[in-house]
Amino acid sequence: MTDTTTVLTGLHFAEAPTLGPDGHLYLSDFYAHEVLRVDVTDWSTTVVATVEEQPSGLGWLADGSLLVVSMNDRRLRRLDPDGTLxxxxxLSGVARGSANDMYVDQQGRAWVGxxxxxxxxxxxxxxxxxxxxxxxxxxxxxxxxLVTSDGTVTRAAEGLQFPNGMVELSDGRLVVAETVGKCLTAFDVDGHRLINRRQYADLRTAGPGGAAVLPDGICVDAEDxxxxxxxxxxxxxRIAGGEVRERVSTSQPCFAVGLVGDQLVCCTAESxxxxVAGTRRTGRLEVCTVTVPGP
Structure with missing residues (x-):
């Protein structure tokens, strides 16, 4: 079990830590309604966008634009390189309740739960x-x-138990964390659809002492x-081959993870x-060195 070091405090509730094309870390602070850029050399932050309806998932288009999930009005916002939002x-034709986490692939397709x-x-x-x-x-x-790069929205999959973080493996499979399902679920990508759904990892006894892991944010390393x-x-x-291979302990509940080189970045909060989180700034970034770096 590896322990983390706290490098940033004073957040409400950080989500979607994502490495940007400029080498900085980006994340959403839900209840501050802010998207932050984090300089990983000194962990200083800059607000790059304010999203009143609560930002969540983040991802980039090929032109350098940053896509941001706007949760409560169920929209996807685009922050252009010049700072215009x-x-x-x-997303309201597909999403029921708030929109949530997101993965944007190299084709500019945004997959949003x-x-x-x-x-x-x-x-x-x-x-x-x-x-x-x-x-x-x-x-x-x-x-x-599924949101294509021109903003067209279709339903790619349904029937998931609170879909949360998503990653793409080197073979093209999309893996989704089902928080309530206590599992990771894999799909093949067929154009605008997710097909051949199957369980990737059963997490019902994967936590400390055989407790369930309730998966929230996820990220993938260079070895899948x-x-x-x-x-x-x-x-x-860390799940590989469907099994737990490594564990990291944080100072409080961990709701999202990202990789910056060989540093695992954990977004933690009291709740x-x-x-709770909307009224108190107990959110932190905690980091530790891992054996396999990010892709």
């Missing part, structure tokens, strides 16, 4: 509820939307090992609940 696509229901509305009505894992929780399934954030276990695990 535009609407890129309307959603919550499947009004998660934040339920928390407004019942601040102490657990709509995903509480004793009475029965969340509906959700979809993955998938790092999976484990908020319930306050850490992250993901907006009634």
């Amino acid at each position: 535009h609407d890129h696509a309307d 959603d919550f499947g229901f009004d998660f934040y509305g339920l928390l407004r009505d019942e601040p102490d509820a657990d709509p995903l894992f509480g004793p009475d929780a029965d969340p509906p399934t959700a979809s993955i939307a 090992g998938i790092w999976v954030s484990d908020p319930a276990g306050s850490g992250a695990v 993901s609940n907006p009634n």
Whole structure:
């Protein structure tokens, strides 16, 4: 078990740590409504965009534009290299509830998951509820939307149990973290569709002491090992060949991971609940050195 070092504090709730083409790390701070650029030489931050409806997944187009999921109005925004923010696509025809994490491939296709229901509305009505894992929780399934580089939106897959982080393996498979499903799920990519769905890794007993890993954000390394954030276990695990190969321990729940060279970047926070994380700046970036670097 490897421990992390905290390099940045004062965040609300960081998500989607993504290495940009300029060599900087980018991330969304949900409840600050900000997209941040992080200089990994000294971990200083710059706000590059404000997204009032809450930013989440990030990814780049070939022209250097940054795509940003705008969660609560279910839109995809595009930040041009000159700093101008535009609407890129309307996801409301596919997404139910808030839009969420995203992967943008080399063809400029954006794969975007959603919550499947009004998660934040339920928390407004019942601040102490657990709509995903509480004793009475029965969340509906959700979809993955495909957004082409011209902004066209189609439904690529459905019936997922809270789709979250996504990565592409070297053979072209797309792997999705199903948080409520406690698993990683693989698809083949067939143009605008995700097909041949199958389980990539069962995470029901992959956490410390045989507990379940509830996968949130994920990232992939140069050997197709998938790092999976484990908020319930306050850490992250590396999955290769369907099995846990390494573990990292964080100071508090870990909700997203990214790789910058041989540094695993963990986004941690006291809680993901907006009634907690939205009012307190307990979010951190924590890092550790891993044996296999990023791709």
